[in-house]
Amino acid sequence: MPYEGRKxxxxxxxGFTHKAPITIDPTNFIYFFPTASPSNPECMWIALDHINYFKRAENAQTQVVFKNKQSFIIPVSYTTLNNQVLRTALLKTTLTKRIEDSERKSLYYANGSKIMNASERKGAYQ
Structure with a gap:
C-alpha cells in the first residue's frame, strides 16, 4: 500500500493529519513515525518498536537509544519526540483493537451461531 493510503x-x-505515524505491518507490529513534516528534507522516520529509550539532550535535541544499542541525537525536542511516540502507540492500540474485533466477528460468523459464554447452557430455556 502506498504512503498516501497508509496516511x-x-x-x-x-484523526491525525500532520506528522501522522503510519502502519507498515500491523501483524508484526511495525509502525513508523516522522520526526518532522514528511515534506521536510530533515525528516527522519523511526520504528516505534525499535526504540529502547530516549532522553533529553543539549540544545533542545533528543538522544534516542535503539534496542540494538545504537544511539543517535535527533534534532527535535524531547516533547516533540515523546508526542510522536504517544501518537504512534495510539495508532498501534487502535488498529490492534480493530483487528481483534474483526477476528472475533469472523469467528462468530464462521461458526454460524453464537459462541456460548461459560454461564450459558446449551438448549432452549424453559
Whole structure:
C-alpha cells in the first residue's frame, strides 16, 4: 500500500493529519513515525518498536537509544519526540483493537451461531 493510503488509514483511525505515524505491518507490529513534516528534507522516520529509550539532550535535541544499542541525537525536542511516540502507540492500540474485533466477528460468523459464554447452557430455556 502506498504512503498516501497508509496516511489516510491513520487519519481515519486517529484523526491525525500532520506528522501522522503510519502502519507498515500491523501483524508484526511495525509502525513508523516522522520526526518532522514528511515534506521536510530533515525528516527522519523511526520504528516505534525499535526504540529502547530516549532522553533529553543539549540544545533542545533528543538522544534516542535503539534496542540494538545504537544511539543517535535527533534534532527535535524531547516533547516533540515523546508526542510522536504517544501518537504512534495510539495508532498501534487502535488498529490492534480493530483487528481483534474483526477476528472475533469472523469467528462468530464462521461458526454460524453464537459462541456460548461459560454461564450459558446449551438448549432452549424453559
Amino acid at each position: 489516510e488509514g491513520t487519519r481515519q483511525l486517529t
